[in-house]
Every structure is written in C-alpha cells, then in structure tokens.
Amino acid sequence: MSALEKLKQLEPIQFRYKAELDPTQPLRAGFSAQQVQQVIPEAVHEVNGVLMIDINVLKNYLRLAREELLEGSSKS
Amino acid sequence: MDWLKNFIGGGSEESPSTWGDAFKSVGTNFLEDYLGIGDSPVNAASVDPRGQSYLRDSYLKSSSPSATAVTGASGSTGTLGDDVAIFNPPPFVALKDNPEPAQQQKQEKDGFGIKDAIGIGLGLLCDIRTKTDIAPLETTEVNDDLAQVAFFVKELRECS
Numbered sequence: 112m113s114a115l116e117k118l119k120q121l122e123p124i125q126f127r128y129k130a131e132l133d134p135t136q137p138l139r140a141g142f143s144a145q146q147v148q149q150v151i152p153e154a155v156h157e158v159n160g161v162l163m164i165d166i167n168v169l170k171n172y173l174r175l176a177r178e179e180l181l182e183g184s185s186k187s
Numbered sequence: 188m189d190w191l192k193n194f195i196g197g198g199s200e201e202s203p204s205t206w207g208d209a210f211k212s213v214g215t216n217f218l219e220d221y222l223g224i225g226d227s228p229v230n231a232a233s234v235d236p237r238g239q240s241y242l243r244d245s246y247l248k249s250s251s252p253s254a255t256a257v258t259g260a261s262g263s264t265g266t267l268g269d270d271v272a273i274f275n276p277p278p279f280v281a282l283k284d285n286p287e288p289a290q291q292q293k294q295e296k297d298g299f300g301i302k303d304a305i306g307i308g309l310g311l312l313c314d315i316r317t318k319t320d321i322a323p324l325e326t327t328e329v330n331d332d333l334a335q336v337a338f339f340v341k342e343l344r345e346c347s
Contacts, residue, residue: 140334
C-alpha cells in the first residue's frame with residue numbers, strides 16, 4: 112500500500128488531554144495512537160505502557176505522499 | 188581643545204602621560220608587547236606578577252570547589268578557587284507548554300515523570316487513554332507539528 116493510501120486511512124481527531132495531564136486543556140489536533148498503530152505500526156512506540164507517536168515517521172509518510180501526488184499530477 | 192590634541196597624539200612634548208604619547212611609546216612593538224615577547228617597558232608593567240600559571244594556581248588553590256552559591260530557575264553559579272566563577276545552566280527538559288525550568292524540576296520531584304510529558308524525544312503522547320473530548324478534526328487551539336500532519340491528512344481524505 113502506498114504512503115498516500117496509508118495516510119488516507121488515518122483518522123484525524125481533535126481532543127483535549129485529560130486535566131491531570133494538561134490542566135489548561137487546549138483543544139488539540141492529532142490522532143489516536145491505537146488507530147495509527149493499525150495502519151502504520153512503525154510510527155507508534157510503547158513507553159511505560161503508554162502509546163506514543165513518532166512524528167518523524169509520520170512526516171516521512173507525508174513527504175512520500177507529496178512525491179506520489181506530484182508524480183500523479185505530472186503524469187496526468 | 189588641548190585634551191583632544193593630547194588624545195590623538197598631538198600633545199606637547201612636555202606631557203608624556205597622554206594617550207597619544209603612550210601609544211607612541213608602545214610604537215610598532217605593541218603586538219610583541221601584548222604577546223609578552225617584546226622588551227618595552229609596557230611589557231613589564233602589563234604582565235601579571237603571578238605569571239602564566241595564574242589560572243592554574245587559581246584552580247589548584249581549592250582542591251574541592253565550593254558548592255553552588257546561587258541556585259535558581261536559570262541555573263546556578265559556583266566558584267573554583269577564589270577568582271574563577273562557573274555558571275551551570277539548568278538541564279533542558281521538553282515538557283508540555285514549555286514550563287519554566289524550576290517548575291520542570293519541581294514536577295520531576297513530585298513524580299509526574301513521563302505522564303506529564305506530552306511531547307518528548309521519544310514521541311508524542313497520543314494514547315487514546317490520555318485524551319478526552321474526542322471528535323473528528325474540525326479545529327485546534329494548538330498549532331504544533333502533529334496538528335499540521337492531522338490537517339494535511341484531513342485534506343487528503345476530503346479530496347479523495
């Protein structure tokens with residue numbers, strides 16, 4: 112599956128961290144690590160029982176997706 | 188305007204203590220004097236009587252450097268010997284909303300640890316169990332790297 116197709120399967124969400132983690136609780140944009148793990152498992156790591164996303168892996172997918180989009184537009 | 192003439196070296200012969208005359212006395216040997224290889228009287232006058240080993244002596248004077256004299260959010264200072272001061276910058280820890288270093292240290296002592304770290308070198312805390320008010324992405328109040336990726340993916344999905 113291409114990077115573009117994988118990114119399309121991700122479900123972007125808005126959320127707030129729980130108050131005990133972030134007392135100011137601003138509205139944030141991101142993903143659920145559990146959902147990302149199903150699509151791009153290499154982008155998720157477990158640290159002390161908590162799932163964390165490696166933003167660099169996602170950025171790499173973004174770069175690949177852009178390249179695929181550019182290739183697609185140049186062919187058409 | 189005599190003071191100006193004296194300053195630029197145009198002073199009278201009778202006032203050898205002016206800036207201009209002083210530079211004249213140094214002459215072309217200024218660099219040599221500075222490096223300590225010249226034989227001008229300026230050399231003898233400018234060399235510290237404690238010699239080149241001043242810093243080493245100063246360091247060795249105290250076998251056990253004194254403990255931190257001042258400690259604060261922006262670091263601490265200590266001394267080695269009597270004359271050498273050392274600045275110890277605070278350790279950098281990347282935590283959510285970038286709190287002040289003193290606050291970071293307090294949080295570490297209180298045992299917040301990794302639970303309080305939303306974005307650290309290991310990754311971004313995206314575990315669904317740490318979140319509340321979850322909904323499909325519409326807007327955000329924090330424009331970080333993850334938000335930019337999220338909105339990029341949102342546009343991808345909407346375009347397809």
